[in-house]
Every structure is written in structure tokens, then in C-alpha cells.
Amino acid sequence: MTREDFLVRVVSPSAFTVGLFLIWELACELFSIPLTILPSPSVIFGALWQYREPITENSWVTLWTTLAGFALATVGGLLLGIAVGWHRAIYAGIYPLLVGFNSIPKVAVVPVLILWFGLGEVPAIITAFLISFFPIVVNVATGLATTEPELEDVMRALGASKLDIMKKVGIPRSLPYFFGSLKIAITLAFVGAVVSETVGANKGLGKLMLDAQANFQVPIVFAGLLVLAFLGIVLYAFTAIIEKRFTGWAFRGQNR
Amino acid sequence: MTPASPQPMPPLVVLNGVSMSYGRGAAAVPAIEDVSLDIKRGEFIAVVGPSGCGKSSLMKLISGLHPTSAGQLTVDNQPVDKPLKSVGMAFQNSNLLPWRSCVDNVLLPLEIVPPYRQRIGRHRAEYKKKAEELLQSVGLTGFTEKFPWQLSGGMQQRASICRALIHEPEILMLDEPFGALDAFTREELWCALRDIHAARGVTVMLVTHDLREAVFLADTVYVMSNRPGRILKKCEVTLPRPRALEVTYTPTFQNIVHELRSLIGGQH
Numbered sequence: 001m002t003r004e005d006f007l008v009r010v011v012s013p014s015a016f017t018v019g020l021f022l023i024w025e026l027a028c029e030l031f032s033i034p035l036t037i038l039p040s041p042s043v044i045f046g047a048l049w050q051y052r053e054p055i056t057e058n059s060w061v062t063l064w065t066t067l068a069g070f071a072l073a074t075v076g077g078l079l080l081g082i083a084v085g086w087h088r089a090i091y092a093g094i095y096p097l098l099v100g101f102n103s104i105p106k107v108a109v110v111p112v113l114i115l116w117f118g119l120g121e122v123p124a125i126i127t128a129f130l131i132s133f134f135p136i137v138v139n140v141a142t143g144l145a146t147t148e149p150e151l152e153d154v155m156r157a158l159g160a161s162k163l164d165i166m167k168k169v170g171i172p173r174s175l176p177y178f179f180g181s182l183k184i185a186i187t188l189a190f191v192g193a194v195v196s197e198t199v200g201a202n203k204g205l206g207k208l209m210l211d212a213q214a215n216f217q218v219p220i221v222f223a224g225l226l227v228l229a230f231l232g233i234v235l236y237a238f239t240a241i242i243e244k245r246f247t248g249w250a251f252r253g254q255n256r
Numbered sequence: 257m258t259p260a261s262p263q264p265m266p267p268l269v270v271l272n273g274v275s276m277s278y279g280r281g282a283a284a285v286p287a288i289e290d291v292s293l294d295i296k297r298g299e300f301i302a303v304v305g306p307s308g309c310g311k312s313s314l315m316k317l318i319s320g321l322h323p324t325s326a327g328q329l330t331v332d333n334q335p336v337d338k339p340l341k342s343v344g345m346a347f348q349n350s351n352l353l354p355w356r357s358c359v360d361n362v363l364l365p366l367e368i369v370p371p372y373r374q375r376i377g378r379h380r381a382e383y384k385k386k387a388e389e390l391l392q393s394v395g396l397t398g399f400t401e402k403f404p405w406q407l408s409g410g411m412q413q414r415a416s417i418c419r420a421l422i423h424e425p426e427i428l429m430l431d432e433p434f435g436a437l438d439a440f441t442r443e444e445l446w447c448a449l450r451d452i453h454a455a456r457g458v459t460v461m462l463v464t465h466d467l468r469e470a471v472f473l474a475d476t477v478y479v480m481s482n483r484p485g486r487i488l489k490k491c492e493v494t495l496p497r498p499r500a501l502e503v504t505y506t507p508t509f510q511n512i513v514h515e516l517r518s519l520i521g522g523q524h
Contacts, residue, residue: 154346249355
């Protein structure tokens with residue numbers, strides 16, 4: 001890594017993060033903001049350390065339900081995306097249903113899921129899945145639908161079947177779209193899991209924050225938010241690395 | 257079978273009063289009207305004409321990618337009613353797959369066309385060698401493992417033509433393959449294509465805007481009219497082969513180009 005790279009990739013994000021916390025801390029001091037409105041970072045980090053055990057335990061629950069929902073969304077979204085991109089009739093048939101379904105606020109679905117599956121991890125997993133599979137479907141279908149017609153002619157003139165064209169051209173071509181959508185999907189899955197826990201669950205960060213709020217333990221609520229933000233960054237970075245790894249050819253301009 | 261055989265060989269492609277249109281019923285847009293022509297085995301034909309006159313449509317028609325609306329079309333005495341197997345095609349845009357290296361792009365048809373597709377899994381190394389030799393023959397030695405975006409436009413186009421040739425198709429269809437290249441690269445590729453045609457005896461159909469290109473390369477040049485495309489003129493180019501690039505500066509050559517130009521019209 002060159003010196004400039006180091007400055008841009010390490011120093012700059014660290015400086016901005018530390019700077020934000022400093023301003024926050026100072027503002028809390030300066031305006032003597034009450035603890036129950038906005039605790040200062042030092043108080044929040046203190047709460048984070050003090051309650052590290054329940055926070056860690058509940059973070060794991062949120063993390064694995066998110067990842068389980070995300071895994072389901074990845075497989076389901078990919079398959080449905082290929083189906084939708086396969087033929088115009090399937091596209092026309094399924095698309096309105098998909099859009100309609102996606103428009104339903106998932107928070108409204110959670111009570112139904114709890115009714116069906118009871119309190120526990122299952123509603124969180126399903127909510128994470130429901131909220132995150134849509135961008136994957138849309139992106140994969142778009143990738144398939146935008147295959148160059150001339151390339152399709154080249155393939156058809158060789159006697160290629162629809163399946164051949166999909167395997168050799170369509171699917172590899174839509175992979176950048178697919179991996180790009182994973183970055184969006186994983187953050188959405190995370191949101192889904194936490195929303196579900198907040199509506200009703202017996203474990204998870206959402207549940208922890210809900211309980212803390214009921215007891216006016218505001219620093220714990222903020223500690224939960226902080227952990228959520230941190231996990232969100234980790235999950236995003238994880239999918240971004242996978243994306244680079246598998247579709248480097250689509251990023252050729254950026255790191256030649 | 258020798259080239260000097262006295263028996264006239266039946267033509268490979270026969271079009272008899274063929275028309276074609278896009279769309280159906282009242283909304284149909286005629287693209288080609290009443291075209292009759294023969295293409296002999298090993299012949300190099302060029303189709304020229306104004307923009308949008310249906311040159312590319314003619315290519316789609318012969319390769320079976322689009323059905324005729326009237327007339328008879330046969331290839332190798334078989335009526336064409338579905339895409340011909342194993343036609344080699346190249347377009348103005350090289351259409352190489354960006355996730356495949358140059359040589360893997362050239363190998364693509366072998367993964368589709370029988371009998372290669374059954375063999376390529378086990379004999380990939382052997383076919384890769386063949387693809388590398390083909391790439392060498394068009395001057396791409398040392399670029400076989402490069403990705404398309406690492407090649408210049410001319411190199412991409414060479415690779416694209418290799419991809420159209422690797423499975424030894426009987427017909428090579430080229431739709432303005434050199435249209436996006438600079439004049440020097442274009443002339444270089446004319447010579448590459450001339451040599452490929454001479455070495456392999458492949459039947460070539462070249463669609464182009466460039467009259468010099470058509471006359472330099474082809475045995476027969478067909479001039480098409482404005483849409484809907486009809487054949488205005490069939491011009492046999494009798495310049496002896498092999499043709500050197502210098503032939504393009506001779507009066508005979510220029511006269512043929514002039515004559516064709518006058519048929520195409522347009523504002524001057």
C-alpha cells in the first residue's frame with residue numbers, strides 16, 4: 001500500500017469517525033444535554049463495556065438470523081431472478097406481484113409471522129429474507145434482460161440453445177449485478193431482522209434495545225445502535241469483498 | 257474435388273424471390289423485397305448499400321435467425337427454417353465476453369457446436385493450442401491470455417473473427433466488422449481476412465458501407481437499394497487474386513468503385 005493509499009483508505013475514515021465522536025462528546029458537555037435525551041459517547045462506550053455480556057449474546061442472535069435470512073434471499077433471489085429473466089412472459093407475469101409484495105411494509109408482516117411461528121428466531125429470519133430478496137431478483141433479471149442482442153445472434157447462429165446462452169453469456173454477465181445487489185440486500189436483511197426483533201422476539205439486539213428503552217436505560221439503547229452500525233459496516237464490507245473477488249473484470253477501470 | 261473440376265458445383269446458398277419483414281400483419285415493416293442471388297461454395301460476396309437498406313437483415317435471413325416472408329431460401333439444398341448450425345458471425349462491435357481471456361473467447365463456439373462440445377471437456381488443451389495457432393495467424397501472438405479490455409479495437413476485432421472461424425464453419429458472416437476501426441488498421445485487417453479466405457476456402461458474406469473494402473475483398477459485390485432492400489446490381493470483381501493492397505490505387509479498381517458509388521446515390 002502506498003503512502004497515498006494509506007492516507008485515503010485508513011487515515012481518512014478513522015479521522016472522520018473519531019472526529020464525529022469528539023464533536024458529539026463536546027456538544028453533550030457544552031449544552032449539558034440530559035442523559036435521557038442524548039448520552040455522550042463516553043457514557044455509551046461505558047454502557048457497552050458494562051453490559052458487554054448481554055450485548056454480545058444478543059448481537060450473535062441478530063447476526064445469525066440476519067445471515068440466515070440473507071442466505072435464503074441469495075439463493076431464492078438468484079433462482080427467481082433467472083426465472084424472471086428467462087422469458088418475457090414470466091417477467092410480465094411475476095413482476096407486478098413482486099412489486100406489490102415489496103411495497104408491503106415488512107413491519108406489518110411480522111405480527112402474522114409471530115402468529116404462525118411463535119416468538120423466536122424464525123420470524124426474524126423470514127423478515128430478513130422477505131425484505132432482502134427483492135433487489136437480488138430485480139438485479140439478476142436486469143442483468144439477463146440486457147444481454148446484447150448481437151451476442152445472442154452469434155450464439156444462436158452456432159446452434160446454441162436458450163440454456164447454452166444463459167450458461168455461457170447471461171448468467172456470467174449478470175454476476176456483477178448480482179453481487180452488487182448483495183451489498184444492498186445484506187443491509188436490508190439486517191434491518192429486517194432488527195425490525196422483527198423490535199416488534200416481538202425474546203432475543204436479539206432489537207429486543208434488548210426495546211427492553212432498555214422501557215426501563216429508561218438510554219445509554220444501552222445507544223450502545224445497541226452503535227453495535228448495529230458497526231455490524232452493518234462489517235456485513236457490507238464482507239459482501240463488497242466477495243463482489244470484488246468474483247467480478248474483478250467488471251471493475252477493471254478502478255484498480256488497473 | 258479439385259477447383260478445376262469441369263462440372264459446375266451447385267451453389268451453397270440460393271435465394272429465389274425472397275422477401276422479409278419485421279412484425280406481422282398490417283404493421284409489418286418490409287426490410288427486404290424480392291431478392292434473388294446465389295452464393296457459390298468458397299465465394300466471397302459483399303453486400304453494400306445505404307444505411308438501413310436491409311443489408312444486415314439479409315445476413316440474419318440467410319443464417320436463419322429471421323424467417324422469410326416470401327420466396328425460397330436454401331443452404332446446401334436444405335430449406336432454411338431455423339438458425340443454421342455452425343455459422344460464424346462477427347459484428348462491428350467485437351462482442352467479446354469481458355470475463356474470458358482472448359483465447360477462451362475464441363474457444364466459445366467449441367463449447368456450443370457439436371461434435372466439439374462433447375469433446376472439449378476432455379481435450380481442452382488440444383483445442384486451446386488450435387485457438388492459439390489461429391490467433392497467431394492474425395498476428396495476436398502474445399495476447400492470447402489477455403482480457404478483451406486489454407486489447408486495442410483492431411485486436412479485439414481480430415479475436416472476434418477468430419471466434420467466428422474456430423469451429424471451421426462453412427459460412428462466415430461479417431456485419432461491418434471493420435466499421436469502427438481507423439483506416440490503417442482496417443486495411444491491415446482486410447489483408448488478414450483476404451488471407452483467411454484464401455487459406456481456408458470458407459464462403460464469406462461481408463456486409464459493409466465501405467465500397468473499397470467490398471471491391472478489394474469480394475468476388476461478387478451486390479448493391480442494395482434503399483429500404484425495402486432490393487438488389488440493384490450484381491458486380492463481378494474480376495481483379496486477379498491474390499490481390500495486394502496496391503491494387504486499390506489502380507484505375508481499374510477505382511472505376512469499379514466509382515460505378516458502384518453512382519448506384520448508391522445520396523446528396524453530393
